[in-house]
Amino acid sequence: MPGLPSRTRFWPTMMAVAWCALAQPGYANTPITDSSKFLDQAESLRLQDHAQFVRMLEQIQPQAHALSESEQWHLRYLNAWESIYEGSSGKSEPELHQIIDRSGDPALIAKASSLMLKILSTNRRYEEAFALANHLASILPEVKDPSIRFLLLTNLSQTLDFADQTDLAVQYARMAGEAIPPGETACRPLAFQAAALYNGKRLTSTSSELRQAIDVCTNARQPVVANAMWLILVDLYLEESQPKKAMALLDQIAPSIQTAHYYEHMLSFQVKRAQAYLKLGDDEEAKKAGLAVLAMSQPDDLSERLMDDYQVLYQVEKNQGHTVAALAYYEHYSALNKSHLDDIHTRALAYDMVEQNLLLQKMQAESLSKQNSILKLREALSSKAVETSRLYIALLLVLLVSVVFWLFRLKRSQLRFKELSCLDGLTSISNHQHFVGEAERILQSLEKRQGNACLIAIDLDHFKQINDAHGHALGDIVLKRTVAICRQQLRPYDLFGRLGGEEFCILLVDCRREQGMAMAERIRAVIEATLVDAEGAFISFSASLGLACTHKSGYDLQRLSKDADAALYRAKRTGRNRLVASGEHVDPAEAQPAGMRASSR
Template sequence: MFLEQAEALRTRDHPRFVVMLDRIHREAPNLTPAQQWHLRYLDAWEAMFEGDYTASETQLREIIDRSGNDVLAAKASGLLLNNLALNRRYEDAFTLANRLAAGLDQVKDPQARFLLQSDLSQMLSLAGQIDLAIQYAHMAEQAVPPGENLCRPLSREVAALYNGKRLTSTSQELQRAIEKCDATDQPAFSNSMQLVLVNLYIEEGKPSMALALLDRLSASIRTSAYYPHILSAKVQRAQALAALGRDKDARAAALVAVAMAKPGSIDQALAEAYKVLYRTEKRLGNAAAALSFYEHYVVQDRGYLDDISARTLAYEVARQHMLAQKLETERLSKQNKILRLQQALDTKAVETSRLYNVLLLLVLASIVFWLFRLKRSQLRFMRLSRLDGLTGILNHQHFICRTERALQLLNKKVGHACLIVLDLDHFKLVNDTHGHATGDTVLKRAVAACQQQLRPVDLFGRLGGEEFGILLYECSREQGMDIANRIRAAILESPVSKDGFEITISASVGLASTATSGYGVQRLCREADAALYRAKRAGRNCVMGDLEVANALVQA
């Protein structure tokens, strides 16, 4: 009885849940084996809540493998799904999600099925599969078991709609989710939904409403002590204050959020906090501090974009693995059919033997056809994993790997190369003014202009957002500066037409040469980035090399 009561309190009143869990542990020797497995499940949930994903995963896998309780194993599987996702083990998470989705029809317990549908909705939303995520949320909404309520599936639906950019502050789905979670006394889910509403207020230019809502939420968030909610609330407060022009208050709030971050963590909220610090310091005239915070913002933003790419890649890999397993099963099944046919046909006459040959050829052709399709799909997936989906050039990770190998070869043969880092000036203004579709067109046009100036041996990659990298192979510094200036001019001379207007885009370019910076890719990137920042400080639409940066440092 106490175990069920404790489980019901997890998200409703977490402090009471912790107290009750401690009380149950004191009576653990008197529990039956089934009750002890249930207690271990609650321990795993609490370990994950506190961020101890390793301990939680160990306990959950033991429950799944050894408890002998199908209902508890199904619930533990759903919790393990969340654990793997929070720990950024996306390939393992999506592989498990595919397996759970395939076996969902075999889960007969209403509560376990309800929880699995909700967890699958959350995972598919994380992978960017918005329509599927909404579908699983609706399935859970339509079959709420006794002891559960609509709060959980409605919150999953809202999360998917928000990730898919289909939500506004007045959306009925969001209001309904908040009302249901409040009515059923689920503060953790309610806080999540209301923090979504705060984000929408900020995005829609309503910072005063965002601050008022944050003030009302502050007590509940402190009570639940859930770290992601606390961090999000701090960052959102900084964003709202900055939008109201209260730069000093915004800076103070953002610094509190940054100080909360765990060492080495990559988080979208942290990226937003650093963006607020960069902009407020810039408006307050603190150029050095602004630049430092901008560099932190770039690291967080790139990390967040890489995390999105990792999720998408893991989802596709898991789907390919599932397809491969399905094809292998079909292939083995067909081979077994062939063996049975062969045994039967051995006793027949020549005419029957001819029929066997025909069937055998058809089956073999089918196997070859499916294997060919699988191989073609794998080759296409490998190619796409190396390229940026929008521009078709190398993605960040593959560009860095190719550049590192090229520099190692040049180092052995004592050749030279130049690394160019270019950033489109005021690109966010293009997105904000003309829309993301026009922004994508501008990126493609800029890439095309660059490619016209490059040789087949040069490497060209998208580092993230509107920033690109180019390795000029077997190229002296003087040649590199000349090519960089040609690229800058080509971009400037490649406007994009939009509704009768021409959108002109310029680029700031930084260059580093192996002649002065050596063959280490990290140092070249640092020198090129430093040159790029100097180009931006010089007024943008210009090229700066590593020697100019070095001379500037000497003069300073």
């Protein structure tokens, strides 16, 4: 017989995230002086303080006839939301259709569409849900209002996650994270991203995406969303055979689950407690928790959580040798498992059907467009003489060639300008701005795959004296010679840039500390051994170097640069012409300054 499931899909629990709005302070029952502001305040309290939200709705209902048209539509939307929250989606659907078709308020239309997605998905009307999601995706480029765009992006992420389109769901969640409107937080985008990664089996209990979502949602005072993330972490602990951690976390979040009183989370909480007890070998407590789930579940509940609960109860009865009871529970589990698999298959078919219909519509539109173009061309050709047509064609060809040539030259100029804008004018290496941008991108990539990198900060010693004694022309020669020396030691994929003046910076990619120290020391030694012709008199110069590595400083460029600069400063203080690594102790009393010859200072 099967054991506990390896992973329970988190879509039902994450439905709670779609309800979250901006966190605002609560308001007592006070006389209504500004109806519009009162409705906004009520909406902000939906999940923050649901009881207060219900009281505010009851308070404003007697005044509904005196509200403006826009306020009446807003109140109808809040009433529909509350009906869905209580489980009466059938009563809300006609109201939402009227809001979408007749209100004329883009913000309310987007919110109502969000609720419609929830109703259609919950009622397993998947083809309608995915068709609505496709429609919302098609109008997304036209949406300019930041709050509406943010809402549509989060809705699309959630719906595509439900359709098992993990990559698209994550992409929309990240787009929402980049388009957070004023007053909103990153809680929901991070939560939807974590949920999609979890449902796509790309999360572990130590994944940074999940931890970040928990921290942000907790700090943003979004308890329902935070609870959803905590429950994902509990699931991961159970999958990784860490039932003690799962049980400890369940005890920790129990007060928050009870306070929010959200049915999906309370049910999921009890199921996971039963699973944790079973893994810990406490069959009696597992059975108590499992029976509590059956007691609180709704009669028509066909969720995966209930399926998991029946599996726990089956396993407990089997362990205790109660064959008849075990068989009864297994029959319930088997029926729900079949229903679950059928539902997954139905969702997949619905998504494919919507995609095929969309593709067919595009093909039909393209076919009609081509036919229309052919008809217009035939009319034009029939109205012109052959000689005139040939002349037009020749002129069009000449014009096309001219346009193509002009576009080619323009593109080449743009590429050249872009290249020059990224390079330092004197040394032809990356300038400060380009170096910082590329370094941040490389470090982010290395962090994802846990690669190593070293940052070398280079500063020429007594460079001002060279300029003062021999002129800026020679100073420029010294800078170019320094760049040439460094390039000879670097690999093709290392990043090299001039930060300004005589300061340079090198990011060594996929490089451990020992390799970075060796390469930096070679650079220092070659610079020290280099002579520059100053009108017949050869002068030497040197450089001080500071090194910091990601294994100690982390992948944040600012922190890495700070540690490298600190190491460079210690190299300057202890005599110059030396290499110092971040965290390395250098005793000034033991330092042997490598002073430069008088002619080079």
